[in-house]
Amino acid sequence: MMDRPFHPRALAEIAIRCLDFEAMQDFYGRVLGLARVQPGARGGYGDGIVFYRLGESFGGHVAVLALFSSGTRGVSMSTGDAEQPVQAGLRSSLHHLALSLPWEEQEAAAARLQEEGLDGRFETFSWAGWRGLFTRDPDGNTVELVAASPDWHIA
Structure with missing residues (x-):
């Protein structure tokens, strides 16, 4: 190596x-x-x-x-990428975006999503001690609001 x-x-x-x-x-x-x-x-x-x-x-x-x-041109490794159609949701190479927040704020986040008429679902990742709250942004990208369980610690 x-x-x-x-x-x-x-x-x-x-x-x-x-x-x-x-x-x-x-x-x-x-x-x-x-x-x-x-x-x-x-x-x-x-x-x-x-x-x-x-x-x-x-x-x-x-x-x-x-x-x-x-339509915004920006610094990019590819040329002419602004002419390519934007791919979002399942058509995008972006699987999901995860934003971290404290465990005790996840329920409030779920309530906020519901107030906004957005779907949200929890998924627990016991192997990592995390719980994710998943939703989609307006373009269809999956957004996770993830928190570490207060009962789980990395040794």
Whole structure:
């Protein structure tokens, strides 16, 4: 095995190209309560892009969820990807997005989803000591609100 001179430490950002940009902002901002990152002193980040704070990442970087309007061109490894149709839900290569929250807030999250007319279902992952609350965002992507059981500890 080759020793690398670099070692990724944490997830810094996940970006989703949106079919319905406004509905996605409403879901992640108002329904789930993620705080929108405001442009800093160095300027804005352009039209058709918003960032939501997920928490601390590594080395001073803030972990974010980035939403891109489907027609927004951004930095990408592929050329001309804005012309490709957005694939969401089961057509997407994104299996699901998991956001962590405390165990004691999961029931309130389930109630919030129900108030918003959204389906939500719990699934327990006993092998990991987690319980996930699954729903779908307006584009059809699966979103998990996951919590670690207070009775389960990694040795």
